[in-house]
Amino acid sequence: MKRTRAGWYEAARKAAALVPYLAAVAAVFIALAPVYWLLTISLKREVDQFAYPPQWIGFTATLEHYRDAFAGGSFAAYFENSVLLAAISTLAALAIGVPAAYGLARFEWPRQWDHRIGDWILSTRMLPPIVTIVPLFLMLRQARLLNSLTGLAIVYTGFNLPFVVWMMRGFFEEVPKEIEEAAMLDGESRAGALLRIVLPLVRPGLAATAVFCLVVAWNEFLFALILTQTEAAMTLPVGIASRVTQYEIKWGAMSAAGVVAMIPVLVFAAAAQKYLVRGLSLGAVKG
Amino acid sequence: MNRRRIPEGFPWVLPSLVVLLALSIYPLIYSVKLAAADRRNFTRLFTDRLFLTASIQTIWLTLSALSIEFLLGLALALLIDSLARGRMFFRTALLIPMLLPPVVAAVAWRLIYNPQFGVLNGTLRRLGFHTADLTWTSGESSALASVILVDVWEWTPFLFLLLSAGLQAIPPEPLEAARVDGAGAWRIFRDVTLPLLKPTIVLALLLRTMDLVRIFDQIFILTQGGPGTATETVSLYIYRTAFRFSNFGYAAAMSFVLLAATLLFSRGLLRAMRAR
Amino acid sequence: MLEITGITKRFGAREAVSAVSLSACAGEFVVLLGPSGCGKTTLMRMIAGLETPDEGTIRLCGEDITRRDPRERDIAMVFQNYALYPHMTIAQNIGYPLRVRKRPAAEIEAEVKKVAARLGLSGLLANLPRQLSGGERQRAALARAIIRRPKAFLMDEPLSNLDARLRVEMRAELKHLQHELKIVTIYVTHDQAEAMTLAHRIAVMRDGKIQQFDTPANVYQRPLNTFVAQFVGSPSMNLIQRDGVILGVRPEDVQLSASAQAGASPGRIYVTEEMGNETIVVVSDGSSQITARCPAGARFEFDSTVWYRFKPDKVHRFDSSGARIPD
Numbered sequence: 001m002k003r004t005r006a007g008w009y010e011a012a013r014k015a016a017a018l019v020p021y022l023a024a025v026a027a028v029f030i031a032l033a034p035v036y037w038l039l040t041i042s043l044k045r046e047v048d049q050f051a052y053p054p055q056w057i058g059f060t061a062t063l064e065h066y067r068d069a070f071a072g073g074s075f076a077a078y079f080e081n082s083v084l085l086a087a088i089s090t091l092a093a094l095a096i097g098v099p100a101a102y103g104l105a106r107f108e109w110p111r112q113w114d115h116r117i118g119d120w121i122l123s124t125r126m127l128p129p130i131v132t133i134v135p136l137f138l139m140l141r142q143a144r145l146l147n148s149l150t151g152l153a154i155v156y157t158g159f160n161l162p163f164v165v166w167m168m169r170g171f172f173e174e175v176p177k178e179i180e181e182a183a184m185l186d187g188e189s190r191a192g193a194l195l196r197i198v199l200p201l202v203r204p205g206l207a208a209t210a211v212f213c214l215v216v217a218w219n220e221f222l223f224a225l226i227l228t229q230t231e232a233a234m235t236l237p238v239g240i241a242s243r244v245t246q247y248e249i250k251w252g253a254m255s256a257a258g259v260v261a262m263i264p265v266l267v268f269a270a271a272a273q274k275y276l277v278r279g280l281s282l283g284a285v286k287g
Numbered sequence: 288m289n290r291r292r293i294p295e296g297f298p299w300v301l302p303s304l305v306v307l308l309a310l311s312i313y314p315l316i317y318s319v320k321l322a323a324a325d326r327r328n329f330t331r332l333f334t335d336r337l338f339l340t341a342s343i344q345t346i347w348l349t350l351s352a353l354s355i356e357f358l359l360g361l362a363l364a365l366l367i368d369s370l371a372r373g374r375m376f377f378r379t380a381l382l383i384p385m386l387l388p389p390v391v392a393a394v395a396w397r398l399i400y401n402p403q404f405g406v407l408n409g410t411l412r413r414l415g416f417h418t419a420d421l422t423w424t425s426g427e428s429s430a431l432a433s434v435i436l437v438d439v440w441e442w443t444p445f446l447f448l449l450l451s452a453g454l455q456a457i458p459p460e461p462l463e464a465a466r467v468d469g470a471g472a473w474r475i476f477r478d479v480t481l482p483l484l485k486p487t488i489v490l491a492l493l494l495r496t497m498d499l500v501r502i503f504d505q506i507f508i509l510t511q512g513g514p515g516t517a518t519e520t521v522s523l524y525i526y527r528t529a530f531r532f533s534n535f536g537y538a539a540a541m542s543f544v545l546l547a548a549t550l551l552f553s554r555g556l557l558r559a560m561r562a563r
Numbered sequence: 564m565l566e567i568t569g570i571t572k573r574f575g576a577r578e579a580v581s582a583v584s585l586s587a588c589a590g591e592f593v594v595l596l597g598p599s600g601c602g603k604t605t606l607m608r609m610i611a612g613l614e615t616p617d618e619g620t621i622r623l624c625g626e627d628i629t630r631r632d633p634r635e636r637d638i639a640m641v642f643q644n645y646a647l648y649p650h651m652t653i654a655q656n657i658g659y660p661l662r663v664r665k666r667p668a669a670e671i672e673a674e675v676k677k678v679a680a681r682l683g684l685s686g687l688l689a690n691l692p693r694q695l696s697g698g699e700r701q702r703a704a705l706a707r708a709i710i711r712r713p714k715a716f717l718m719d720e721p722l723s724n725l726d727a728r729l730r731v732e733m734r735a736e737l738k739h740l741q742h743e744l745k746i747v748t749i750y751v752t753h754d755q756a757e758a759m760t761l762a763h764r765i766a767v768m769r770d771g772k773i774q775q776f777d778t779p780a781n782v783y784q785r786p787l788n789t790f791v792a793q794f795v796g797s798p799s800m801n802l803i804q805r806d807g808v809i810l811g812v813r814p815e816d817v818q819l820s821a822s823a824q825a826g827a828s829p830g831r832i833y834v835t836e837e838m839g840n841e842t843i844v845v846v847s848d849g850s851s852q853i854t855a856r857c858p859a860g861a862r863f864e865f866d867s868t869v870w871y872r873f874k875p876d877k878v879h880r881f882d883s884s885g886a887r888i889p890d
Contacts, residue, residue, distance in 0.1 A: 020366055020369055020370055021370065021373075023366055024366060024367060024370060024373075024377050027363060027366075027377075027381060028377060028380045028381060030440070031380060031381050031383060031384050031440070031444065032380060032383060034384075034392070034395040034396060034399055034440070035383060035384075035387070035395060037395060037398060037399060037406055038391070038394065038395040038398065041398055049404075050401075050403075050404035052409055052412070052413075053409060053410075053412075053413045054406040054409040054410055054413070096302045096303050096306055097303055099299045099300075099302070099303075100299055100300045100302065100303035100304075102299055103296035103297070103298075103299025103300045104296065104299075104300060106296065107294060107295045107296030107299070108294070108295065108296075109294050109296060110294060113294065114296070117300060117304070121303065121304075121307060124307050124311040124312070126497055126549070127311060127315070127546070128497070128500065128501040128522070128542070128545055128546060128549060129501065130501060130503065130521075130522045130525050130526065130542055130545065131314075131315070131318065131542040131543070131545060131546050132310075132311060132314040132315065132318070133529075134318060134321065134525075134529050134535050134538050134539050134542065135313075135314035135315075135317035135318045135321065135539070136310070136314050137529070137530075138317070138321075138535065139313075139314065139317065154310070155310065157306065157310075158306055158307065158309070158310030158311065159310075161303055161306055161307060162307065165303055176644060176646060178642040178643075178644055178646035179646045179647075179648060179649075181611070181613050181633070181640070181642070181646065182640065182642060182646040182647075182648075182707075183648070183659075183663075184612075184613070184632070184633040184634055185611060185612075185613075185633045185634070185636075185638060185639060185640045186634075186639075186659050186660040186663055186707070187634045187660055187663035187664055188634060188663055189632070189634060192663075197648055200650050201648075201649060201650055215386070218388065219387075219388040219389060219390075221388070221389060221390050221503070221504045221507075222503050222504065222526075225507075226526070226530055236388075237388050237389075237390040237391070237504075240390050240391065240394060241390050241507065241508055244394060244397065244508055251398065254394060255394070255395075255398070258388075258390075258391040258394050258395065259391075261388050261390075261391050262386075262387045262388060262391050265386050265387060265388065266383065266386060269382070269386045270379075273379070276382070276448065277448055277449065277452040280445065280448065280449070280494075281449055281490055281491070281494065282494070
């Protein structure tokens with residue numbers, strides 16, 4: 001079939017409309033290729049790991065590195081430490097931070113003290129960790145809490161607390177005050193209205209906040225590196241890092257550990273997707 | 288009546304205040320005491336060549352990573368926003384790098400960067416490039432740029448996410464009004480989109496700056512500050528001073544310089560953005 | 564029954580409510596009427612216990628409740644945005660006050676059914692608030708308020724979120740309900756028509772003070788000052804400066820004629836608005852505008868000359884400060 005000039009024009013226009021999609025696909029490839037490569041290394045036999053040309057697909061897959069890292073090595077213990085630490089510090093930060101968020105969102109404060117306290121709480125989050133880590137190290141050493149999950153849990157709780165207060169305050173402010181007032185007129189006390197009316201309403205926000213705390217604690221590296229120098233309280237990131245800096249690196253086991261370390265984060269992020277923007281911008285942008 | 292009474296909400300806030308005083312403010316004071324114990328901790332700052340190098344490299348890394356990430360993030364946000372379909376998929380996929388544990392991301396990049404066995408040089412060689420000079424993180428001249436590249440890969444998604452949300456929050460009416468008024472695509476972007484996006488831009492750059500000046504995890508895994516001092520940053524140097532050489536006082540003094548720089552830089556950025 | 568004495572509330576340096584005293588008898592329907600920011604809502608919230616007054620006392624059925632918790636007052640309130648619990652069904656919403664009081668489940672269910680039937684909500688009990696229309700939500704909020712037969716009702720502009728037709732319907736419904744229940748009701752609104760139709764007595768408020776507290780008829784026919792005179796009635800009362808006093812004439816007391824008449828002054832037609840059942844005519848006499856209410860079908864051309872005069876026994880007189888001059 002012969003194309004008319006208009007037909008060619010139409011075809012060119014269609015091709016041009018594809019350009020943005022090609023660019024987007026290229027961006028996704030760049031974003032995901034390193035992750036995929038890590039995954040392949042964790043699944044390859046050692047002979048294939050650094051073969052030339054690089055094998056992107058079609059290699060012989062093996063789970064031996066996962067066995068190595070978790071059954072034979074100490075990564076199972078690190079994993080357990082990380083899980084415990086994330087869970088405990090998140091619960092503690094919520095238990096302390098949620099009432100504060102409620103107090104700032106709901107009560108009358110003279111001379112804008114609610115804003116001043118809120119800003120101050122947020123500003124503690126802005127401190128570079130390296131500034132507080134030296135004194136925290138010395139304090140924990142004095143309290144004999146170095147190399148213990150307890151010590152690290154305390155530090156993480158303090159680290160996540162400003163975030164909890166800031167996020168939850170926003171969620172509380174979104175609940176119309178009248179709903180609570182109606183509950184109090186209906187016969188609830190302040191605490192009763194919070195427990196039975198307000199908390200159920202902010203449950204999605206509470207869950208999102210918890211997810212963010214879990215992810216932060218799970219990914220954290222600097223504090224864990226400095227405050228845990230023995231295997232007893234080593235977390236997954238520190239465990240991985242300690243292998244990287246060794247002379248001979250077992251890439252397979254390390255990649256396997258890395259893959260395992262990123263799975264929970266991705267799962268959590270998917271769960272909290274609706275609140276990702278708000279969480280990452282400390283609640284400043286609603287999303 | 289009792290006008291000086293304690294606000295009703297105070298008991299609710301008290302536990303948080305106590306915890307933060309103990310874990311943020313007290314350490315800060317402790318840190319002042321550590322640094323002030325010896326006057327030389329401060330005088331040494333001015334003569335320490337390594338500290339100067341680390342500072343310059345931190346500033347350089349912050350500025351270049353910040354500007355690249357901002358431009359790329361904005362471009363990506365506009366690109367994905369313009370797509371008719373598949374937006375949700377692209378958005379989700381592009382976010383993955385920043386969600387990973389930084390240590391894991393850095394490990395992946397060590398696998399990629401390795402000059403002999405890495406997939407990057409492997410692929411380039413396969414495509415016919417000469418790769419003997421491409422040393423990435425192990426070359427003195429290329430190491431810092433390689434570190435910046437990893438940061439760009441990892442954190443452009445953050446700017447993309449925030450700017451993308453900002454774009455979606457712009458109401459359609461001003462854009463439509465500008466079109467009716469006869470503005471072209473570029474003029475609409477410059478005169479309407481960008482000004483309305485500004486609060487989001489300021490916030491994103493601020494948050495990113497604070498993270499960049501304290502950068503530690505990726506460099507610790509990728510290069511440990513080397514080769515030589517090519518990728519030494521202030522955070523890394525503080526870490527080494529305190530926990531390798533047990534010089535806590537000097538580490539504390541340097542950390543105050545870092546804190547001051549963070550504050551100054553954020554403030555400057557805020558002012559610059561307001562003025563424009 | 565409900566007695567408020569010398570209530571003052573300050574927010575910072577501003578006095579939102581200044582030394583207000585007010586009382587309502589058993590079963591009375593009292594409307595607090597005023598523009599936004601006049602303190603009417605603050606006054607109501609102090610009755611509810613949601614705000615604490617700085618001075619003064621509130622007594623309900625002889626008991627001093629000034630500093631009691633809201634839940635210990637036995638007062639029900641209907642909020643402007645209804646304040647239904649979004650995560651509970653309509654049945655759970657309505658039954659909530661009884662559940663808090665730990666009544667047996669069977670009794671709650673029976674009561675909910677009864678109240679729901681009374682307000683035409685029987686078919687909606689399993690729904691969530693967001694599945695209901697505005698009018699239905701309004702009735703659900705009302706049901707939640709009446710189920711426990713409180714000592715007093717408070718209503719904060721409960722009809723203002725409804726569209727015009729529904730508002731008139733609900734207004735009548737509300738009035739009848741209150742008549743049936745015979746529970747003292749304090750109702751806040753800025754809508755003078757609502758106040759006139761609902762109230763046994765109206766308290767007109769401005770700048771935290773009560774301007775006049777009287778029956779609708781008296782508030783309309785004998786306004787105590789120019790503020791009340793202009794706030795109540797639509798179109799507003801005409802106020803005309805003359806010889807150091809202010810004359811007030813309601814539009815229905817202005818008579819127009821096309822030809823010169825004894826005691827009438829000339830003016831020009833500024834605009835006419837046909838309402839169907841009547842026509843509102845605005846006449847300009849050079850220095851001021853006078854609004855007149857005429858029968859339907861009255862026809863005047865723009866800018867044509869008319870003669871107007873006031874019904875002599877219907878002219879209100881106010882001094883220069885705005886206070887009514889006794890007849």
